Amino acid sequence: MTLFRTLERRIAIVFVGLLVFVVLLMLLIVAHSGEAIILAESQRQLAAGARNFGSLIDRDQRQLELAASVLTGDFGFREAIATQDRATVHSVLRNHGSRIGARVMMVVSLDGQVMVDTQRLGKAARPFPFGDLLRAAQENGRSGGVALMDDAQLYQIVVVPIMAPVRIAWVVMGFPVEDAWALEFSRASGLDVSVITAGGGIQASSLAPGLRVALKGQQAAALDEQPRQLALEGRNYHAVALRFGPQARVVLLHSLEHSEAAFRELERILELIAGAGIALFVVGSFGLARRIAGPLNTLARAARRIEAGDYSEAVAVEAPDEIGQLAAGFESMRTGIAAREQKIVRLAYEDTLTGLPNRIRLTEYLDGLDPAAAAAVAVLGLDRFAPINDALGHPVGDRLLQQVGARLAGLLPPRGMLARLWGDEFAFVVEGVDEQWAHKFAASLLAALHEPIEVDGQRLDVSGSLGVAFRPADGRDMDVLLRRAELAMYSAKRRQSGYALAGEVGDGPPPEQLSLIGEMRRALERREFALHYQPKLALASGRVVGAEALLRWQHPERGMMPPTRFIPFAEQTGFIREITPWLLEEVAAQAAAWRRQGIAVVLSANLSARDLLNPDLVGLMRRLLATHDLPAAALCLEITESALMEDPALALSHLAELAAIGLKLSIDDYGAGQASLSYLKSLPVHELKIDQSFIGSLAASPKDAAIVRSTIALGHALGLSVVAEGIEGEADLAWLAAAGCDVGQGYFISRPMEAPAFADWISTRAAIPVV
Amino acid sequence: MADRAGHQTGRLTSRPLLAWILLAWACAAGAASLTASVRSPAGAPVADAAIVLEPTGRPAPAARGHATIEQRDREFIPYLTIVRKGTSIDFPNHDPVKHHVYSFSPAKVFEIKLYAGKSVNPVIFDKTGEVVLGCNIHDWMAAHVLVVDTPWFAKTGADGIARIDGVPPGAYRLRVWHPRQKAAAADRDVSLGAAARRVDYTLELTPRLIVPKPPLDAGGY
Numbered sequence: 007m008t009l010f011r012t013l014e015r016r017i018a019i020v021f022v023g024l025l026v027f028v029v030l031l032m033l034l035i036v037a038h039s040g041e042a043i044i045l046a047e048s049q050r051q052l053a054a055g056a057r058n059f060g061s062l063i064d065r066d067q068r069q070l071e072l073a074a075s076v077l078t079g080d081f082g083f084r085e086a087i088a089t090q091d092r093a094t095v096h097s098v099l100r101n102h103g104s105r106i107g108a109r110v111m112m113v114v115s116l117d118g119q120v121m122v123d124t125q126r127l128g129k130a131a132r133p134f135p136f137g138d139l140l141r142a143a144q145e146n147g148r149s150g151g152v153a154l155m156d157d158a159q160l161y162q163i164v165v166v167p168i169m170a171p172v173r174i175a176w177v178v179m180g181f182p183v184e185d186a187w188a189l190e191f192s193r194a195s196g197l198d199v200s201v202i203t204a205g206g207g208i209q210a211s212s213l214a215p216g217l218r219v220a221l222k223g224q225q226a227a228a229l230d231e232q233p234r235q236l237a238l239e240g241r242n243y244h245a246v247a248l249r250f251g252p253q254a255r256v257v258l259l260h261s262l263e264h265s266e267a268a269f270r271e272l273e274r275i276l277e278l279i280a281g282a283g284i285a286l287f288v289v290g291s292f293g294l295a296r297r298i299a300g301p302l303n304t305l306a307r308a309a310r311r312i313e314a315g316d317y318s319e320a321v322a323v324e325a326p327d328e329i330g331q332l333a334a335g336f337e338s339m340r341t342g343i344a345a346r347e348q349k350i351v352r353l354a355y356e357d358t359l360t361g362l363p364n365r366i367r368l369t370e371y372l373d374g375l376d377p378a379a380a381a382a383v384a385v386l387g388l389d390r391f392a393p394i395n396d397a398l399g400h401p402v403g404d405r406l407l408q409q410v411g412a413r414l415a416g417l418l419p420p421r422g423m424l425a426r427l428w429g430d431e432f433a434f435v436v437e438g439v440d441e442q443w444a445h446k447f448a449a450s451l452l453a454a455l456h457e458p459i460e461v462d463g464q465r466l467d468v469s470g471s472l473g474v475a476f477r478p479a480d481g482r483d484m485d486v487l488l489r490r491a492e493l494a495m496y497s498a499k500r501r502q503s504g505y506a507l508a509g510e511v512g513d514g515p516p517p518e519q520l521s522l523i524g525e526m527r528r529a530l531e532r533r534e535f536a537l538h539y540q541p542k543l544a545l546a547s548g549r550v551v552g553a554e555a556l557l558r559w560q561h562p563e564r565g566m567m568p569p570t571r572f573i574p575f576a577e578q579t580g581f582i583r584e585i586t587p588w589l590l591e592e593v594a595a596q597a598a599a600w601r602r603q604g605i606a607v608v609l610s611a612n613l614s615a616r617d618l619l620n621p622d623l624v625g626l627m628r629r630l631l632a633t634h635d636l637p638a639a640a641l642c643l644e645i646t647e648s649a650l651m652e653d654p655a656l657a658l659s660h661l662a663e664l665a666a667i668g669l670k671l672s673i674d675d676y677g678a679g680q681a682s683l684s685y686l687k688s689l690p691v692h693e694l695k696i697d698q699s700f701i702g703s704l705a706a707s708p709k710d711a712a713i714v715r716s717t718i719a720l721g722h723a724l725g726l727s728v729v730a731e732g733i734e735g736e737a738d739l740a741w742l743a744a745a746g747c748d749v750g751q752g753y754f755i756s757r758p759m760e761a762p763a764f765a766d767w768i769s770t771r772a773a774i775p776v777v
Numbered sequence: 778m779a780d781r782a783g784h785q786t787g788r789l790t791s792r793p794l795l796a797w798i799l800l801a802w803a804c805a806a807g808a809a810s811l812t813a814s815v816r817s818p819a820g821a822p823v824a825d826a827a828i829v830l831e832p833t834g835r836p837a838p839a840a841r842g843h844a845t846i847e848q849r850d851r852e853f854i855p856y857l858t859i860v861r862k863g864t865s866i867d868f869p870n871h872d873p874v875k876h877h878v879y880s881f882s883p884a885k886v887f888e889i890k891l892y893a894g895k896s897v898n899p900v901i902f903d904k905t906g907e908v909v910l911g912c913n914i915h916d917w918m919a920a921h922v923l924v925v926d927t928p929w930f931a932k933t934g935a936d937g938i939a940r941i942d943g944v945p946p947g948a949y950r951l952r953v954w955h956p957r958q959k960a961a962a963a964d965r966d967v968s969l970g971a972a973a974r975r976v977d978y979t980l981e982l983t984p985r986l987i988v989p990k991p992p993l994d995a996g997g998y
Binding site: 081084085088147170171173174 | 911
C-alpha cells in the first residue's frame with residue numbers, strides 16, 4: 007500500500023487510526039447507552055409527570071371545591087338562593103359562578119332535584135344527572151368529579167352545600183375541560199396532556215392540531231397506565247392513559263425529544279471534542295512522525311551516499327534521543343567505513359611489504375594510459391633469492407626485498423610506476439619509451455643492483471635478470487605484456503645475460519600449450535606417453551653399455567610430439583612431477599625386463615631441476631630398486647648443469663644420497679651452463695655428458711674441438727666417464743674415439759628406439775665392434 | 778351545646794291572669810300528663826327532640842309569649858327552642874364579639890345585622906314551622922326554633938325524656954320532631970284522660986355536623 011510506504015505516514019495513520027477507533031467506539035457506546043438512558047429517563051419523567059398530574063388534578067379539585075365553598079358561604083349568595091326566586095337565583099349563579107370561572111352552575115335540592123340550571127334556563131326541574139357525585143357529596147359534605155354535560159362538553163364538577171347554617175341545598179359548579187385547561191396542566195406537569203372521551207373525541211389537548219389528529223389516529227384506546235412508546239408525526243413519545251372521570255381518559259405524552267435534547271447536546275459536545283481531538287492528533291501525529299522520520303530520511307540519504315562510496319559528507323542529525331544516537335552511530339560507521347575502505351584500497355593496491363604499488367595497481371595504471379601511446383613493461387626477477395631466503399630466514403628475505411624495492415624506486419623514470427608483482431619479482435611500467443631507452447635502463451638498473459645490500463649487518467650480493475616488453479609491439483594489455491616480459495626475464499636468467507627484450511626471446515610457449523596440462527594428464531592415463539631408448543656405445547670396446555630413455559608423446563590429434571614441445575612446459579607448470587615417477591617406474595621395469603633377457607645395459611633417465619629438488623626422489627628410487635630387484639648401478643640419473651644450479655646446495659645433498667644408494671649419476675649438457683669446476687669437483691657423479699652443441703660442430707670449429715678435448719681430459723682427471731652425445735657422423739665418432747671419449751651417443755650410432763626395437767637392435771649389433 | 782341546657786320546659790311567661798284562667802281550666806277539667814321517651818335505633822336517648830300535642834277538632838287557646846335565645850361563647854343557647862306562634866324572641870349577645878343572626882327559613886326570614894349586647898327589637902315568629910338560625914360570621918353557630926300553634930309541647934332532655942303536664946283531657950295529635958331527624962316519625966292521634974300517658978319513639982338522626990370552633994383568643998375571630 008502506497009499509503010503506508012513512509013514511516014511518517016505509518017506512524018501517523020496508526021496513531022490517528024487507533025484514536026479514531028477508540029473515539030468512534032466511545033461515541034457508539036455513548037450513543038447506545040444514551041438511547042437506553044433516554045428511554046429510561048423518558049419513562050421515569052413520564053411516570054413522575056403522571057404522578058404529578060394526578061396530584062395536580064386532586065389539588066385542583068380541592069381548590070375548586072374550596073373556591074366553591076367560599077362562594078357558597080357568601081351571605082348575599084345564600085340570601086339570594088334562599089329567596090327561591092328563579093330569576094334572581096339564576097342571576098346570582100351566573101354572577102358568582104363567573105367569579106371563580108365556573109361555566110355551569112346548578113342549584114340542587116337536598117333531595118336531588120335540579121332547581122336551577124344555568125344551562126337550562128326556564129326548564130322544569132329534573133333529577134340531578136350525576137347521582138354518584140351527589141351521593142358522595144351527601145357522604146362527605148361535598149364532592150367533585152369529571153363528567154360530560156348536556157352540551158357534550160366535559161366538565162370538572164364540584165358539588166358543595168349551601169349552609170344556612172344547616173345544609174339547605176347543593177350548588178353544582180362545572181369548569182370546562184378545554185385546551186386552556188390542558189395547556190395549564192401541561193405546563194405544570196411537563197407533559198403533553200390530552201383528554202379523550204369514551205367516544206374517542208379529543209376534548210382538550212395541549213398538542214398542536216396536527217399531533218391531535220395523529221394521536222386520535224393512534225390506537226389511543228390501547229393505552230393504559232403502563233408507559234408505551236408511540237410515534238406521532240415522526241416524533242417519539244412515551245404515553246400513558248389515566249382514567250379521568252367515568253367517561254374520559256387523560257393521555258399524557260412525554261416527548262423523547264425533551265430527554266433526547268440534553269443528551270444530543272452532550273453528544274454534540276462529545277463529537278466536537280472528538281473531532282477537535284482527532285484534528286489535534288492528526289497534526290500532532292504528523293508532526294511527531296515527521297520529527298521521527300525526518301532524521302531517519304536524512305540517515306537514509308546518508309546511507310545511500312555511503313553505499314555510493316561517498317564518505318565525504320558527515321551525517322548531521324542533532325537530536326538528543328535514540329535517533330541522535332543512531333545518527334552518531336551512523337557517523338562513526340561512516341568514518342569507520344571510510345577509514346577501512348582507505349585501508350582496503352591501500353591493501354588492494356599496495357604491496358604491504360615494500361609499500362610499493364602491487365600488480366593490480368600497476369595494471370590499472372597501464373590501463374589508464376593512452377592506449378595508442380608507447381609504453382614498456384619491465385620485469386625484474388632477483389637471482390638466487392630463494393637460497394638466501396632459506397639460508398638467512400624470511401625476515402632477512404623480506405628486508406632484502408624492501409631494500410631492493412627502495413633502490414629500484416630511485417630508478418623510476420618520471421612517467422612510470424614501480425610495483426612488486428610477487429616473491430622476488432618487481433615490474434616497471436614506463437610511458438613513451440623505446441628499445442633504446444630499455445638498453446640504457448637495463449644497464450643502469452643492473453648496475454644499481456650490483457652494489458651489495460646490507461641487511462642486519464650482512465652484506466648481500468644481489469643480482470637480477472630483467473625482461474622488457476613493449477606496447478604495442480609485444481602486446482596490448484597488461485597480462486600479455488607481463489607474460490612476455492617475464493618470459494624475457496626467465497630467458498635472460500637462463501642465459502645469464504642480465505636482461506632480454508621480449509621481441510628477441512619470442513612468444514614463449516604457443517597458446518596450444520595452455521591446454522597441454524589437461525592433455526598431459528590424459529596422456530598419462532591413456533598411456534600416450536612412451537619411452538624410446540637411444541643406445542650409449544662404449545667407444546673403446548664398441549659395446550653397447552647403456553641407453554638413454556627419452557620421453558615421446560604420441561598425441562592422438564597432433565601426432566608425435568617432440569619433447570621440446572612439452573617438457574619445458576611440464577617443468578614450468580610442475581607437471582613434470584607427475585611424469586617423472588611414471589618415467590622412472592617404466593625405466594626401472596624395462597631395465598629389470600632386459601636384465602632377465604640378458605641385456606645388461608645401464609638405463610639413463612633425465613631429471614629436471616624440480617625432480618632433483620623433490621625430497622621424495624631418494625625414497626622413490628629406493629622403492630623402485632627394491633620392487634624390481636635391480637642393482638642400483640643398473641640405473642643412471644642424468645641431471646643438467648642448469649638444473650643443478652637452481653639450488654646447488656640442495657641438489658648436492660640429494661645427489662649425495664642418490665650416490666650413496668649406488669645409483670649412477672650423470673651431468674647432462676655439460677658446457678652449456680655455468681657450473682664452476684670447483685662445484686663440479688664436489689659432485690658425487692660418475693659421468694659427464696658434453697653438450698651436443700659442441701659435438702655437432704667438431705669438424706667445423708677447432709675451438710669446440712679444443713673444448714671437447716679438454717673437457718674429456720678434465721672428466722678423466724676428475725675420474726669421470728665422459729659421454730659425447732649428438733654424434734651424427736662417422737668422422738666425429740672416430741675423432742671422439744681418438745680423443746679418448748669413453749661413450750658415444752647419437753643418430754650415427756642409432757636413433758632412439760622403442761624397447762622391442764632396441765632389444766632387436768642390440769642383439770644384431772652386439773658383436774659388431776666400433777670402427 | 779344546646780344539650781347542656783338540660784331537661785326543661787318551654788319558658789312561657791304569660792300574663793298572670795291568663796295563667797290563672799288556664800290553670801283553673803286545667804284543674805277543672807282534670808289535667809293530664811304525657812311522657813315521651815325518644816331513643817335512637819341503637820337505643821341511645823335522643824335529646825332536643827320536640828314533643829308537641831295539638832288538639833284535634835278545636836283551636837288551641839291563643840297566647841302570646843316571649844322567649845330568649847342567647848349567644849354565649851359563640852353558640853346559640855339553647856339549641857332547640859319551641860315557641861307558640863306569635864312569640865317574640867330576643868337574641869341577647871353575651872359575647873365580646875358581634876354576631877349576625879339570620880334565618881332563611883320560610884317560616885321566618887330575618888336578619889339581625891352585626892350587633893352586640895341586646896338586639897334592638899325582638900323577632901316575632903308569627904308563622905308555624907321550623908326556623909333554622911345561623912350567624913353569618915360564625916358558620917358553626919346554629920339553632921333551631923320550632924314554631925307551633927299549641928301550648929302543649931316539651932323537648933327531651935339528655936335522658937331522651939320529655940314530659941308535658943297539665944294537658945286537658947281530650948283528643949290530640951302527637952307529633953315528634955328533631956332538627957336532624959332523617960325521617961319524620963308519623964303523627965299519632967292520642968286521647969288523653971286523667972291518667973298519665975307514656976309514649977316511646979325511635980328516631981334516627983343524622984349526626985350533627987361539627988364545625989370546629991377556633992378559640993376566641995387565637996386568630997382574632
